[in-house]
Amino acid sequence: MSEKKILTQRQKMVHAFFKNKLGLIGMVTLIILYLLVIFAGFISPYNMTTMHNNYIYIPPVHIHFFDKKGHFHMVPFVYGLKQVRNPITFAMERKIDFTKRYPIHFLAKGEEWSFFGLFKSNVHLFGLGPDAKMMLALFGTDKYGRDLFSRVLYGGQVSMSVGLIGVAISLILGALIGSISGYFGGTIDLVIQRLIELLMSFPRLPLWLALSMIIPPSWPSTWVYFGVVTVLSFLGWMGVARVVRGMVLSLREREFVLAAKLVGQSNLRIIWRHIIPNVMGYLIVVATLSIPGMILGESALSFLGLGIKEPMASWGLLLSGAQSISSIALYPWLMIPGIFIVITVLAFTFLGDSLRDTLDPYKVAKRS
Amino acid sequence: MSLQNEVGTKEIMKIENVKMHFPVRKGIFRQVVGYVKAVDGVSLTLTKGETFGIVGESGSGKTTLGRVIVGLYQPTGGKVWYVSDTGKYDISSGKIPLRVRQKIQMIFQDPLSSLDPRFTVEKALREGLEISKEYNKKEMREYLLRLLKEVGLSQDYFGRYPHELSGGQRQRISVIRAMSMKPEVVVLDEPTSALDVSVQAQTVNLLQDFQEKFNLTYVFITHDISLAKYLSNRIAVMYLGRIMEMAESEELFSNPLHPYTRALLESLPRFEARKGEKGKKKTLIGEVPSPINIPSGCRFRTRCPYATEKCEKVEPKLIDVGNGHKVVCHLYEK
C-alpha cells in the first residue's frame, strides 16, 4: 500500500504559526530588541555611566546627508553645538553650529566596553571618534549629560532579562507546586490552594512595595537586581500553579498515566516523564504572556525608586527622570524608554497570543 | 458468602466484599456531603486461565471495579488478593511489590489516551521493562521486536508517535505494553468499544491468541453483551455497584433469572432480518439512578416490572440456584 507522508503535528503548528502575521511581527521585534540589548556595548556609542558635563540635557541630534548648501555627503554627519547668550534673558542657550560638521564613523574607536566580562574592546558600531567636540546623542542626554540611547540599551539588559529570569523562576515554582497539588490531591492540595488564594487576594503593587522594602539599601546593585527578580517571581507563580494543577488533575486520570503506574513507575517519575512534558506547551504560552507583567512590575518598582538603583539602569529607572510635568515639557525625549517598554510588552503579547493559538491542541486537531 | 467456582481449578484472585465510595465534597473546606458508591460490595473469585466477563451499563461501577482489581484504586472497604506461586499478596493495600505489580495489567478503552502523545512506540514499550531491569538494552529491543511481529507490526513502528497510528494499531501497541510485563491477570476495560467493527474483530482475535499462548486470566469489562458472551467463561451482571447475577456464560444466556439481565437481553438489537414491525422492543423504564442516592432495599426496584413492597424494604441476598448460577433477587428466595 502506498503511503503519502502526512504532515506531522509539529509541521502543522509551524505552518499555523507562520500564518499569524501579528505573532511573527512580535517575534521579529523581540529578536531585534534582544540583539540590540545583548550587544549594547558594541552598538551604543558611549558607556552608560560616562557623564558629559558640557552636554547636559541636549535634545536628540539630527543626522544629515545634505548640508546647509544642499551638498550631498556620502558619510552621514551631525552638526556641532555652540553656546549663545540670549540678548534679552541673558541666559545661555544652545544653538546648532552649522559651521562644524562631524561625520559619523563606523566601527569607531571610543570608550572601552566589556562583553559581560568575557572580553574587552574599544570599537563601537558607530561614533564620532575620540576627538570630536560633539556628542552623538541619538535620544538626547539626561541631567548628567549621559547618552540616553546608550542608557536605553544597557537598561534594556536589565528590563528584558528581569522578565525572562523572573518568569523562569515562577514557572519552575508554579509547575512544581501545581503538579504536587494536583497529583497528590487531598490535604496537600487543600492547603496549597488556600495559600494561593490568600496570596492572590493581596493587591499586587503594595505587596511588591512591601517586599522590596526588605532589600537593604546598602546592597550592591547586582544584588538588588536579583532581589527584585525574586520579589517579582515570588508573586508570579500562583497563576502558573493553578493552571498546572488543573491540567495535572485531568492528566492524572488519563489512561497513559494509569498505564505507567501499572508497569511500576513511581509517582515522581510519572510527574517528571509524563505530566510535565504534556503541560509544557501550555507553560510556554503562560510564560510568554506573563513576561510583560514582570517587565511592567520591574518598571513600576524602579520608577518608584524601590527597584533597580543607580549606577545600574533599567527602563523604569530611566523613566523616573521624566517624573515631573516640567521635565516632560522641557525634555520630552526622556520619555523614550517608555516607548521601549510599550513595544516590548506588545511584542510579547502578540507572540504569546499567537503561540496560544498554535499550541491549542483542539485547533491543531481541527486543522488535521 | 463463599463463591466457589466450577469453571477453573486454581484460584488466582479473590475479591472480598470490595467497596469503593468516592467522597463528594463541597464548600470552602470541602466537607464531605455524600458518597458516590461506585462499587458497593462485590465479591468474586477468578481462576487461572478463565475469562470473567463483567457486563453493565454506564454508572454500574464496572470500570471502577476493574481499577480496584489492578490496584489503581485502593478500595474503601474489602480486600483484593492475588494468589501466585510465591505467595498471597494484598493488592488493595496500595503497597505492592514491583514483581507483583507488573503481573496484573490493564488494557484501556481509548487507545489514543492510553499512550503518551509525546512518547514514541519504542519509548512507551520500554518504560516498564526498564523498571523491571530484566533485560539489557539489546535483549529488550529483540524481545519487543518479537512481540511487535506477533501482533503484525513491523520494526518501522518503533519510531512512530501515537497520532501517526490508526486506532487498531494503537490498541495493538497497548496490548504489547501490557503483555511485555508477562502478566498473569489482565483486566480488559472495553478494549474494543472505541474501534470500528472490522478492527474490533482483529483485536478480539489477538487477545484470544495471547490468552491461549500464555494461559492468561482475563477480566473482560464491557457494555456489549454479545461480545461478553462470545469471550467469557463466566459473566457477572452489574447494576449500581453490585453484582445482580453471575453464572457461566452459556447458562446466563439460556436461563437468565434476574429481571435486569432479562431486560438487557431484550434490549439488544436483534441482528437478523426483521420480521414484523419496526421498534416494539421490550424495554426497561427510566434510567439508572444516581450512585449517590442508591434506592433502598433492592437497588433495581425503581425500574423493575416485578417490584413489590418487600423489594423496597429488604435488600435481597445472593442466592445460589445451583450450577454456579447466583442471583440477587427476592423472586428466587425459597
Next chain:
Amino acid sequence: MKLLEIRNLRTYFDTLDGIVKAVDGVSFDVDKGEIVAIVGETGCGKSVTARSIMRLLPKSAKISGEILLNGKNILKMSPKEMEKIRQKRISMIFQEPMTAFDPLYTIGQQFTEILQKHEKMSKAEAYEKSVQMLELVGIPEAKKRVDEYPHEFSGGMIQRAMIARALLNNPELVIADEPTTGLDVSIQAQIINVIADMQKKFKTSTILITHDMGVAAELADKIIVMYSGKIMERGDLGEIISSPLHPYTEGLIAAIPKLNTKKGEKLHAIPGMVPSPYALPKGCRFHPRCYAKMDKCEKKEPPYVEVLPGRFVACWKVLKEKGALLNHESPK
C-alpha cells in the same frame, strides 16, 4: 414515490495535507415514508453525506452532483432558500443532542421559537404544540418539563427531546446522525422504539446514519453500505443481512459477534485497516483488504450497478458472478 434523489454526489475538502474526497460519487434514492440506513465505519463518508444534504459544511468543502428534493436541486438553492428548507422540510437529529440545544433557554422557549419561525402560530399555540410533541416522544410530565433547561434532562430524555424538535414542523425528511451512539443498551432500545413510533405516526422519510449494523437492522427498510467515500452495496434490509453480495458487507456482518456465536470460534476479521483518505488505493478502494481480489480490482474501479432489481453493488466479483448487467457502465 421518490422523495429524495441523490445523483453522483461528491464532497471534497481542501486540507493542508491535500484534497480529501470524503464523498466520492454517491447515488441513491429515498422513497416517501421509508427508512434508509447508511452504514459504515469511521471515515467512510456517511456523516458528510448527511451534512451535504443539509448543506451544513464548512467553507472548505466543495460539493458537486445533484441532490433533488421532490425534483428540485438543493445544491442550486440560495442560502436564503436553504434556510426555509432546513427544519421545515429536512431536519436533523444529532449524535450529541446536548450540544444541539442552547443551554440558556428552556426546551419550551427553543421549540416555540422554531415553530414561530416557520409556521404562522401564536405563542400560546406554539407552546401548546411543544408540550404535545414532548408527550408524543414519551417524556413523562411534559407539561412541567417543557419549562426546564436542557441540562436538567438525562441522556435518554434529551435525545427524545431532540427527536421531538426534529419533528416539530412535520418535515418530509429526517436525517438521524448516530442517534443511539453513546447510549446504554436499555436506553438505546427506548430510542429505537421512539424513532419507529414517530416514523409510523408522521410517515416521515428517514435517513439513519449509523456504524451499528444491529441498530440499522432494527429500524431500516433499506441499507446502504459505504466505504472510503463510496457506496459498496445497497438494497433491502432483509436481503443485505441474509445474503450480502459485496465482500465488505459480508465481512462487516461476520465481524460482529452474535448471541449464537460460539466461544472459541474465531471472529471473522477484515484484515488491514481503512485506507488514509490522502492515499486511496487504486482501482477498487477495498481491494487491499478483500479476500476475493482479482487483478482487475487493482486496476479499475468497479462500476456501481444494479445487479438485481433494487440491489446495487460496486464489485467486480459480483459482476462476474451475476454477469447479466456487465455492459452497464457507471457514469464517468
